[in-house]
Amino acid sequence: xxxxxxxxxxxxxxxxxxxxxxxxxxxxxxxxxxxxxxxxxxxxxxxxxxxxxxxxxxxxxxxxxxxxxxxxxxxxxxxxxxxxxxxxxxxxxxxxxxxxxxxxxxxxxxxxxxxxxxxxxxxxxxxxxxxxxxxxxxxxxxxxxxxxxxxxxxxxxxxxxxxxxxxxxxxxxxxxxxxxxxxxxxxxxxxxxxxxxxxxxxxxxxxxxxxxxxxxxxxxxxxxxxxxxxxxxxxxxxxxxxxxxxxxxxxxxxxxxxxxxxxx
Amino acid sequence: xxxxxxxxxxxxxxxxxxxxxxxxxxxxxxxxxxxxxxxxxxxxxxxxxxxxxxxxxxxxxxxxxxxxxxxxxxxxxxxxxxxxxxxxxxxxxxxxxxxxxxxxxxxxxxxxxxxxxxxxxxxxxxxxxxxxxxxxxxxxxxxxxxxxxxxxxxxxxxxxxxxxxxxxxxxxxxxxxxxxxxxxxxxxxxxxxxxxxxxxxxxxxxxxxxxxxxxxxxxxxxxxxxxxxxxxxxxxxxxxxxxxxxxxxxxxx
Numbered sequence: 218x219x220x221x222x223x224x225x226x227x228x229x230x231x232x233x234x235x236x237x238x239x240x241x242x243x244x245x246x247x248x249x250x251x252x253x254x255x256x257x258x259x260x261x262x263x264x265x266x267x268x269x270x271x272x273x274x275x276x277x278x279x280x281x282x283x284x285x286x287x288x289x290x291x292x293x294x295x296x297x298x299x300x301x302x303x304x305x306x307x308x309x310x311x312x313x314x315x316x317x318x319x320x321x322x323x324x325x326x327x328x329x330x331x332x333x334x335x336x337x338x339x340x341x342x343x344x345x346x347x348x349x350x351x352x353x354x355x356x357x358x359x360x361x362x363x364x365x366x367x368x369x370x371x372x373x374x375x376x377x378x379x380x381x382x383x384x385x386x387x388x389x390x391x392x393x394x395x396x397x398x399x400x401x402x403x404x405x406x407x408x409x410x411x412x413x414x415x416x417x418x419x420x421x422x423x424x425x426x427x428x429x430x431x432x433x434x435x436x437x438x439x440x441x442x443x444x445x446x447x448x449x450x451x452x453x454x455x456x457x458x459x460x461x462x463x464x465x466x467x468x469x470x471x472x473x474x475x476x477x478x479x480x481x
Numbered sequence: 482x483x484x485x486x487x488x489x490x491x492x493x494x495x496x497x498x499x500x501x502x503x504x505x506x507x508x509x510x511x512x513x514x515x516x517x518x519x520x521x522x523x524x525x526x527x528x529x530x531x532x533x534x535x536x537x538x539x540x541x542x543x544x545x546x547x548x549x550x551x552x553x554x555x556x557x558x559x560x561x562x563x564x565x566x567x568x569x570x571x572x573x574x575x576x577x578x579x580x581x582x583x584x585x586x587x588x589x590x591x592x593x594x595x596x597x598x599x600x601x602x603x604x605x606x607x608x609x610x611x612x613x614x615x616x617x618x619x620x621x622x623x624x625x626x627x628x629x630x631x632x633x634x635x636x637x638x639x640x641x642x643x644x645x646x647x648x649x650x651x652x653x654x655x656x657x658x659x660x661x662x663x664x665x666x667x668x669x670x671x672x673x674x675x676x677x678x679x680x681x682x683x684x685x686x687x688x689x690x691x692x693x694x695x696x697x698x699x700x701x702x703x704x705x706x707x708x709x710x711x712x713x714x715x716x717x718x719x720x721x722x723x724x725x726x727x728x729x730x731x732x733x734x
Contacts, residue, residue: 232577233576234498235498236570236573240548242548242549245547263613328705331685332685332687342686345549345550345691346550349637354640356682357682358681363716417701417709426709428615428661430615447701
């Protein structure tokens, strides 16, 4: 029998095993997309609320979703990055709107998140060997999904955001070393930076693009380090997502006076 | 201790067929392929199944067991409950010849479309000098036994027959990555990976990695690195500018 897909697609379709069931899997394949959908939706709902919540700073803690604060009118002097507020008092919207697009874009174009939301939200496919509901598929070969290829630019921005979160954590450590919030911010900064460094684009930039590792020993060692982190990219993506959400909520609750215990 | 297992096996020629029920003896230590062979020996002598090594190294007995692409010879019966009905069907993405035997020539056609390893001009076989760290990435991909379960499970062609002409499938995109990473290969494969072999169709849902019996990290180590190399070539203005300024050819570094 000859394969006929190239010159005669329709008969080849008929020659496949005609099985009506969408899948014959007997395990709980729907759990992964369902849990993904619930977790990501919860994150989106929280992020939307956090953007418009103005209790993002209580010295020395700065909520990660609003850091750096770059507007004079909405950022008190202590909340500004190095005291710097490039936007004058004309800007009165929430400060998170200015910067959240960068980490959000980093996560949206991240290779792990793509897998997760293509499965959980777009059902393309919902799980392996489970038919997807779409009649046509072009993947990331065309607009708009071809824009996923900008991931490395969001990675560059995420490095800067990660450094700023580390700065916020160190500042809190200096000013209030015994504060619970300080350690919440430190743990979050570590996880965010590990997630950023474990990125596939980072792995490519360090040395993945090279074919002669032996000619670039330092870059090769960096690639080896990033590759080890990269193997945990999914775990780091999820843990850092929870940590940033938790740290952000913690700071806001302290700022609102909800958490008032000593050493908060 | 043996027991009687309930099996549903897809029987038919071409695309037409049906699931047939069987009750068949299972003994300790057996795999699904053993049971298929027992069915042949005792109840269905004309049942067609492709197999060869029975050691997970030839890639012949690819089939779908309870809906999952698996090697029949590497799927232990002890992983199923004794009262569980086990459904065995041919790979869905390829045309059926008979029963569990599919026509996988799509894969051979795709393999032929990829330019073979091309060393620099003037370097003869035997003169290649490479360090281990330069080739070890590619060596992972050489573990492939060509069971074609990755191509079978990939929804790009599993659910969309019309994409077959434009998409090589994970197995052969991995082959392109292997050659593109090779320190002695001089063919520039980035443009063709995207334009001719359909790398852009891949939405990295990692099913190829999940089903690989050799546990090759197809997505993380081959497809995503190849996508990043394509970004270097086609979508990153900074890399383009760097190539211009430093007069790099931009092909092989």
